[in-house]
Amino acid sequence: MLKLTKKADYGLIALKHLAMRNPAETASAKDIADAYGIPLPLLSKILQKLAKSGFLRSEQGTNGGYRLARDPREMTALEVIRSIDGPIILTSCFTEHGECHHSGRCSVREPLRKVHDGILRLLNNITIRDIASEDMEVPAPDVDVQVYRLKPSGLAAHASK
Amino acid sequence: MLKLTKKADYGLIALKHLAMRNPAETASAKDIADAYGIPLPLLSKILQKLAKSGFLRSEQGTNGGYRLARDPREMTALEVIRSIDGPIILTSCFTEHGECHHSGRCSVREPLRKVHDGILRLLNNITIRDIASEDMEVPAPDVDVQVYRLKPSGLAAHASK
DNA sequence: CGATATAGGACCGAACCAGTCCTTGATTAC
């Protein structure tokens, strides 16, 4: 169904929140939870994960809270989502032990692996800073995701829509 | 978790299977199920959906089965997946009635919508024929998915990985 | 008729998601 978990949403919200303020100050889980209406205990565990993954640095005690541990330009959406939701698996055969039992006969595995890579590359090119920036552009054609496309031979694009 | 359902996998397998053979002959659900080890009743309903969505034409009775209803170049992975799994929703707020209750305050909704669009565009550029073609290329940088990227200002690419 | 097809509804177990609750432990303010 190709959906992101809400935990990932919340994690991104929190990181964006932190990326948009003075890196000197911390924000507590409660601050963020209140600001966006996210259940506190849920957000807490997300932030804990992000801290363990090295995105956040935590400070306990009164006036404690979280602050970014790295430059938001160095945090990609891919890494963040991975850290919260676990590995991204477009199909169940792309995980370590999740071998689909027809991976032998399956004819779409390789094609889907390319799609998978495309999505990863897309997410990998988005940084927290991108997300935090107010105005963004849908820019000129660029490297990024490379979809496989038939040889030079025609078969024009039926993209858009 | 960003996973495709197995039903979608199966649907793509079936379409690929049909795309790679003489368009004159039909293949029954059983044929395909046996060929790839897919449970027959499950595959049946997938094929039914694909038929109702206009990808397949079905013929009942002995020697019946399914055949492609359209040119495989005109069937995109996006449409197929949509037809089987329902609408693709990266986050729960992108569906008609699935309004997330913080869509008001949420700060990542718009950015994620762009990611969503990127994924859609990616899937929309893949046709069944692409999937059926033996050799594919990961071609030159091309139009396709446009990830938003900061203004001209530097912030070089930290793509790859 | 009877074999082979599609068409489609009902059902079920397992997994996963979103969220809650409760306990522990560090740090600061008073």
Place this chain on the structure above:
DNA sequence: GTAATCAAGGACTGGTTCGGTCCTATATCG
């Protein structure tokens, strides 16, 4: 030193979706 404030983390639950099975009805060919 004690209380308030914070993070850390385990256990549990209700709801939904997924993957799959089963059973019946209908169409078509030989």
